Amino acid sequence: MHEYSLMEEVVKTILAELQKEGGPPAGSALEVVLKVGAMAVHSEAATRQAYEVLVKGTPLENSKLDLTIEPVTLNCQACGYQGPLPEGTVDPHDPSPLAECPRCGAVTPVQGGRGVEQIELMWE
Ligand SMILES: [Zn+2]
Known part of the structure:
Protein backbone atom coordinates (compact mmCIF):
# COMPACT_ATOMS: atom_id res chain seq x y z
CA MET A 1 0.00 0.00 0.00
CA PRO A 71 17.00 5.47 -8.71
CA VAL A 72 18.74 5.09 -5.39
CA THR A 73 22.32 6.25 -5.71
CA LEU A 74 25.48 5.16 -4.05
CA ASN A 75 28.30 7.51 -3.26
CA CYS A 76 31.33 5.48 -2.27
CA GLN A 77 33.74 7.19 0.13
CA ALA A 78 36.39 4.57 -0.41
CA CYS A 79 36.86 4.69 -4.18
CA GLY A 80 34.75 7.65 -5.27
CA TYR A 81 32.25 5.59 -7.23
CA GLN A 82 28.99 7.39 -7.86
CA GLY A 83 26.04 5.85 -9.53
CA PRO A 84 22.56 4.46 -9.40
CA LEU A 85 21.97 1.10 -7.79
CA PRO A 86 20.00 -1.64 -9.49
CA GLU A 87 16.44 -2.09 -8.28
CA GLY A 88 16.11 -4.34 -5.27
CA THR A 89 19.63 -3.71 -3.96
CA VAL A 90 18.40 -2.02 -0.83
CA ASP A 91 15.53 -2.80 1.47
CA PRO A 92 13.11 0.15 1.28
CA HIS A 93 12.02 -0.53 4.85
CA ASP A 94 15.50 0.01 6.18
CA PRO A 95 15.72 3.54 7.63
CA SER A 96 19.44 3.86 6.89
CA PRO A 97 20.23 1.35 4.21
CA LEU A 98 23.72 0.27 3.27
CA ALA A 99 24.88 -1.26 0.04
CA GLU A 100 28.07 -2.73 -1.30
CA CYS A 101 29.92 -0.55 -3.74
CA PRO A 102 29.77 -2.22 -7.16
CA ARG A 103 33.35 -1.19 -7.85
CA CYS A 104 35.33 -1.80 -4.66
CA GLY A 105 32.89 -3.68 -2.44
CA ALA A 106 33.04 -1.21 0.45
CA VAL A 107 29.80 -1.01 2.42
CA THR A 108 28.39 2.48 1.94
CA PRO A 109 25.22 4.30 2.98
CA VAL A 110 22.93 4.92 0.03
CA GLN A 111 21.34 8.22 -0.83
CA GLY A 112 18.33 9.54 -2.61
CA GLY A 113 15.39 7.66 -3.91
CA ARG A 114 13.15 8.70 -1.05
CA GLY A 115 9.78 10.36 -1.19
ZN1 LIG B 1 33.83 1.91 -3.88
Missing part, protein backbone atom coordinates in the same frame (compact mmCIF):
# COMPACT_ATOMS: atom_id res chain seq x y z
CA HIS A 2 3.04 2.30 -0.11
CA GLU A 3 2.10 3.54 -3.53
CA TYR A 4 -1.49 4.23 -2.63
CA SER A 5 -0.81 6.41 0.41
CA LEU A 6 1.97 8.22 -1.41
CA MET A 7 -0.23 8.95 -4.40
CA GLU A 8 -3.06 10.01 -2.14
CA GLU A 9 -0.84 12.82 -0.88
CA VAL A 10 0.32 13.67 -4.39
CA VAL A 11 -3.19 13.90 -5.80
CA LYS A 12 -4.32 15.97 -2.81
CA THR A 13 -1.44 18.38 -3.38
CA ILE A 14 -2.20 18.78 -7.08
CA LEU A 15 -5.91 19.27 -6.51
CA ALA A 16 -5.20 21.97 -3.91
CA GLU A 17 -2.86 23.64 -6.39
CA LEU A 18 -5.50 23.47 -9.10
CA GLN A 19 -8.03 25.15 -6.86
CA LYS A 20 -5.62 27.93 -5.96
CA GLU A 21 -4.92 28.69 -9.58
CA GLY A 22 -8.59 28.69 -10.44
CA GLY A 23 -8.08 25.59 -12.52
CA PRO A 24 -7.10 25.14 -16.14
CA PRO A 25 -9.45 26.22 -18.93
CA ALA A 26 -12.13 23.64 -19.59
CA GLY A 27 -11.12 21.03 -22.10
CA SER A 28 -7.39 21.49 -21.65
CA ALA A 29 -5.16 18.46 -21.59
CA LEU A 30 -3.63 18.09 -18.17
CA GLU A 31 -0.29 16.53 -17.58
CA VAL A 32 1.14 15.73 -14.18
CA VAL A 33 4.91 15.45 -13.98
CA LEU A 34 5.89 13.39 -11.01
CA LYS A 35 9.27 12.27 -9.79
CA VAL A 36 9.44 9.84 -6.92
CA GLY A 37 12.29 7.97 -5.36
CA ALA A 38 12.70 4.28 -5.93
CA MET A 39 12.65 3.76 -2.17
CA ALA A 40 9.19 5.27 -1.92
CA VAL A 41 7.48 3.01 -4.41
CA HIS A 42 7.86 -0.66 -5.11
CA SER A 43 6.41 -0.71 -8.55
CA GLU A 44 5.70 1.76 -11.28
CA ALA A 45 2.61 -0.16 -12.34
CA ALA A 46 1.14 0.01 -8.83
CA THR A 47 1.89 3.73 -8.67
CA ARG A 48 0.10 4.39 -11.94
CA GLN A 49 -2.80 2.23 -10.87
CA ALA A 50 -3.16 4.13 -7.59
CA TYR A 51 -3.15 7.39 -9.53
CA GLU A 52 -5.89 6.18 -11.87
CA VAL A 53 -8.06 5.20 -8.93
CA LEU A 54 -7.46 8.41 -7.00
CA VAL A 55 -8.18 10.86 -9.83
CA LYS A 56 -11.53 9.30 -10.74
CA GLY A 57 -14.24 11.92 -10.41
CA THR A 58 -11.76 14.77 -9.89
CA PRO A 59 -10.62 17.45 -12.37
CA LEU A 60 -7.55 15.28 -12.87
CA GLU A 61 -9.51 12.45 -14.39
CA ASN A 62 -8.11 11.72 -17.86
CA SER A 63 -4.92 13.62 -17.11
CA LYS A 64 -1.66 12.18 -18.28
CA LEU A 65 0.80 11.01 -15.66
CA ASP A 66 4.41 11.56 -16.56
CA LEU A 67 6.07 9.38 -13.97
CA THR A 68 9.78 9.13 -13.34
CA ILE A 69 11.22 6.87 -10.70
CA GLU A 70 14.50 8.21 -9.42
CA VAL A 116 8.39 12.70 -3.76
CA GLU A 117 11.04 14.80 -5.44
CA GLN A 118 8.96 16.77 -7.88
CA ILE A 119 5.30 17.42 -8.60
CA GLU A 120 4.34 19.66 -11.48
CA LEU A 121 1.05 20.28 -13.18
CA MET A 122 0.96 21.39 -16.77
CA TRP A 123 -1.80 21.98 -19.25
CA GLU A 124 -2.25 22.96 -22.83
